[in-house]
Amino acid sequence: MSEQFDAIIIGAGQSGPFLAAKLAGAGKKVALIEKEHLGGTCVNDGCTPTKTLVASARAAWSARHAAEFGVVLKGPVTVDMKAVKARKDKVVGASVKSLTDWIGSLKTLEYIKDVGSFVSTTEVKAGKRTLTSRQIFINAGATASVPDWPGINSVPYLTNTSMMNIDTLPSHLIIAGASYIGLEFAQMYARFGSKVTVIERGPRPASREDEDISAAIRDILEAEGVSFLFNTTIEAVAKAGHGVLLSLKSGERRSSVEGSHFLVALGRTPNSASLNLEAAGIETDERGYIPVDDHLRTKVKGIWAMGDINGRGAFTHTSYNDFEIVADNVLDGGRRSIAKRVPVYGLFIDPPLGRIGMSETEVRKSGKKALMAIMPMSKVSRAKERGETQGLMKVLVDAQSKEILGAAILGIGGDEIVHSLLQLMVAGTPYTTMMQTVHIHPTVTELIPTLLADLKPLQ
Numbered sequence: 001m002s003e004q005f006d007a008i009i010i011g012a013g014q015s016g017p018f019l020a021a022k023l024a025g026a027g028k029k030v031a032l033i034e035k036e037h038l039g040g041t042c043v044n045d046g047c048t049p050t051k052t053l054v055a056s057a058r059a060a061w062s063a064r065h066a067a068e069f070g071v072v073l074k075g076p077v078t079v080d081m082k083a084v085k086a087r088k089d090k091v092v093g094a095s096v097k098s099l100t101d102w103i104g105s106l107k108t109l110e111y112i113k114d115v116g117s118f119v120s121t122t123e124v125k126a127g128k129r130t131l132t133s134r135q136i137f138i139n140a141g142a143t144a145s146v147p148d149w150p151g152i153n154s155v156p157y158l159t160n161t162s163m164m165n166i167d168t169l170p171s172h173l174i175i176a177g178a179s180y181i182g183l184e185f186a187q188m189y190a191r192f193g194s195k196v197t198v199i200e201r202g203p204r205p206a207s208r209e210d211e212d213i214s215a216a217i218r219d220i221l222e223a224e225g226v227s228f229l230f231n232t233t234i235e236a237v238a239k240a241g242h243g244v245l246l247s248l249k250s251g252e253r254r255s256s257v258e259g260s261h262f263l264v265a266l267g268r269t270p271n272s273a274s275l276n277l278e279a280a281g282i283e284t285d286e287r288g289y290i291p292v293d294d295h296l297r298t299k300v301k302g303i304w305a306m307g308d309i310n311g312r313g314a315f316t317h318t319s320y321n322d323f324e325i326v327a328d329n330v331l332d333g334g335r336r337s338i339a340k341r342v343p344v345y346g347l348f349i350d351p352p353l354g355r356i357g358m359s360e361t362e363v364r365k366s367g368k369k370a371l372m373a374i375m376p377m378s379k380v381s382r383a384k385e386r387g388e389t390q391g392l393m394k395v396l397v398d399a400q401s402k403e404i405l406g407a408a409i410l411g412i413g414g415d416e417i418v419h420s421l422l423q424l425m426v427a428g429t430p431y432t433t434m435m436q437t438v439h440i441h442p443t444v445t446e447l448i449p450t451l452l453a454d455l456k457p458l459q
């Protein structure tokens with residue numbers, strides 16, 4: 001027999017639990033179906049644990065560089081990987097517990113730990129139970145993509161999920177993929193003391209970024225001992241002693257590399273396969289994403305898709321924003337949409353990259369008349385005082401309206417500082433307003449007016 005609910009949510013990532021709580025708070029009878037753990041990727045094997053590990057890696061880096069600041073530490077700096085993992089587990093555990101306690105406290109919300117799959121447009125199976133609702137919300141997220149290289153299943157390869165169990169120091173960590181996840185792990189493990197090799201089929205790291213940003217990222221990581229093999233593909237994978245042997249191809253040249261550990265960081269695959277979407281009449285696109293309109297509605301009335309699985313964002317903040325939009329529209333009769341959402345994200349190497357809006361490449365492609373300014377971080381007093389002068393700041397503005405089109409800040413505090421430009425951009429405030437504002441000295445942000453004063457037409 002089918003059990004009736006006001007709303008069913010499949011997947012407890014970064015929008016599902018919040019929507020479930022909001023609906024339950026409004027007195028709705030809600031089922032939240034999650035097959036693994038509350039909080040999804042971000043809390044369990046994404047943002048929270050990686051940034052906790054980045055913090056440990058930063059502490060190791062600071063200790064090794066202490067003498068440069070006149071601080072004397074006796075003996076060599078070593079990293080206790082068991083303690084690093086224990087700290088990470090504690091932070092993650094506290095986050096999951098607070099989410100679990102909150103969800104558990106909501107009287108009309110039932111948390112069902114099982115796989116949810118569609119039976120029809122209004123019915124979902126969870127284990128032996130069949131649930132019915134006229135409103136179903138999918139927040140099933142994505143998982144690490146693993147190519148079917150010959151031999152891959154015969155080796156103990158790692159993904160962002162299994163990396164979370166590592167409590168010993170890899171002697172040589174090989175990472176496939178020089179994008180955001182791969183780069184964060186690369187610097188982190190180099191700082192912990194591993195030899196790190198990154199294999200990338202393209203010519204540069206973070207290929208979505210402008211070439212000068214990629215080059216600066218490469219400099220930062222290479223200066224810390226990370227080795228890159230660009231324009232290189234993996235042909236096969238095999239076991240070698242206690243580790244992994246990769247057969248590589250670069251142009252016509254063939255080679256191999258052997259490592260103790262092998263992390264696959266080659267993007268994410270949406271978790272659409274387990275949902276039995278056909279039963280609801282929903283088709284995915286060719287990459288497995290569920291198409292939605294700007295209000296996050298699928299083509300089937302009464303079914304929404306939020307978070308990474310809709311292919312309209314790949315971040316915690318986009319998933320959470322999806323929740324806010326859907327909640328407003330469903331509960332409060334709103335008409336909010338993602339149509340004007342400004343792309344924003346960070347790359348949490350150290351120093352971090354904060355990115356908003358369009359890149360220089362995108363502005364050039366768009367044909368817009370624009371102005372651009374670039375400043376190396378070596379010109380920023382704050383960076384000099386901190387002894388961290390790597391990176392650069394770049395800003396692009398519309399030549400006519402003087403509004404911000406996009407910015408990249410790769411440097412100390414870049415992930416935070418870029419928000420000052422984001423606020424201008426969203427408010428449609430001309431950049432000249434920021435130039436007339438007094439900023440705190442000595443900060444990185446105080447140099448943004450100086451950066452803006454140097455805007456020149458994009459040739």
Ligand SMILES: Cc1cc2nc3c(=O)[nH]c(=O)nc-3n(C[C@H](O)[C@H](O)[C@H](O)COP(=O)(O)OP(=O)(O)OC[C@H]3O[C@@H](n4cnc5c(N)ncnc54)[C@H](O)[C@@H]3O)c2cc1C
Binds near residue numbers: 034306
């Ligand atoms: C290593 C790493 C680092 C990252 N760092 C950042 C960062 O710093 N900042 C940032 O903004 N983003 C980061 N991300 C991305 C971020 O984690 C995701 O964008 C975010 O978690 C949003 O995901 P989501 O809400 O779509 O679902 P997810 O968090 O992926 O959760 C989906 C949930 O659905 C469940 N599920 C799937 N199928 C079913 C089913 N059939 N039935 C029941 N349950 C199901 C899964 O078990 C999972 O718990 C990172 C990702 C990774 C991998």
